[in-house]
Amino acid sequence: MVTIQEQIVDPTACCTLDISGAEQERMVAMFKALGNPTRFEIMKYLVTHPACITGDIVEFLPIAQATVSQHLKVLREAGWITGVTEGPATCYGLHKENIAWFKDKVGEIF
Amino acid sequence: MVTIQEQIVDPTACCTLDISGAEQERMVAMFKALGNPTRFEIMKYLVTHPACITGDIVEFLPIAQATVSQHLKVLREAGWITGVTEGPATCYGLHKENIAWFKDKVGEIF
């Protein structure tokens, strides 16, 4: 019996991209956020500097504080990083669960 | 002996993001290209419709032909797809080698 759920899949295809709806939107948003050189650098910085504050990243990058803050917001909203208020500062770190989800999904659909 | 190549790596870190230079640029470009809902849909379409032409994708998507052509150009320049002239048309397909590279790299660095 053929149901609406079935799909004809090319056995020679190099990937399935079997994702849709909210998961696809989440995926696209994560792709978009990391598709920027500065934000990729911020992610790399967080690997070697876990639990750092905004000022550390501002020192590291050659751009204005306001711009760094904006990039951090984009990364946080896409789920790549976490930001926790610690007194007057904000402590940033990699969002392990979401990163693991992304890695797993890429492994699944590509 | 400590050399310039050595890096202090946090063993609890969830990823290494150990990539740089041209490979990092290539990675960011691929992220950027797929960080768009329409282009992601085009990629999904190509999975189920290997070796299709521009007109097929134009029929499938609710956007103008010129816009589809631009999106195809972005995907091609980022390395996600191939485009081969076949008579008056252009035959598009997934770029298997580059997709495999992307998948492998994501598995390595995340």
Add this chain to the structure above:
DNA sequence: TATTCGTATCGTAAAAATATGATAAAGGAA
């Protein structure tokens, strides 16, 4: 309370992305 520190947000300007209709160019058919 007044001040300083750290950072997010506001207002704005410039650059890039997205979208469209019109056009051009190239291949095949009449």
Add this chain to the structure above:
DNA sequence: TTCCTTTATCATATTTTTACGATACGAATA
């Protein structure tokens, strides 16, 4: 050759992104 088909590119408008200085706000300090 002339016409039709197909698609890329052009010119352009709109939206979004990126960047900055200025400002506001909360937390800690004097």
